[in-house]
Amino acid sequence: MRACPRGPLLVRGADVVVDDEGKEHPVGRPVVALCACDRSARKPWCDGTHKSVRRDVP
Numbered sequence: 001m002r003a004c005p006r007g008p009l010l011v012r013g014a015d016v017v018v019d020d021e022g023k024e025h026p027v028g029r030p031v032v033a034l035c036a037c038d039r040s041a042r043k044p045w046c047d048g049t050h051k052s053v054r055r056d057v058p
């Protein structure tokens with residue numbers, strides 16, 4: 001797993017991702033991007049919304 005600065009968590013080789021509510025999301029790709037900003041409309045996946053978040057907030 002790798003964290004992108006102010007972006008998603010990149011996960012390699014997972015078969016399934018379990019979200020905060022315990023729901024399982026099958027993974028069909030070698031690498032997936034998980035939302036770390038909590039603003040994605042497609043959680044647990046990153047949808048790029050993090051790019052519009054202000055960058056001057058720590």
Ligand code: FES
Binds near residue numbers: 009039045048050051
């Ligand atoms: S990290 Fe990309 S939308 Fe949240």
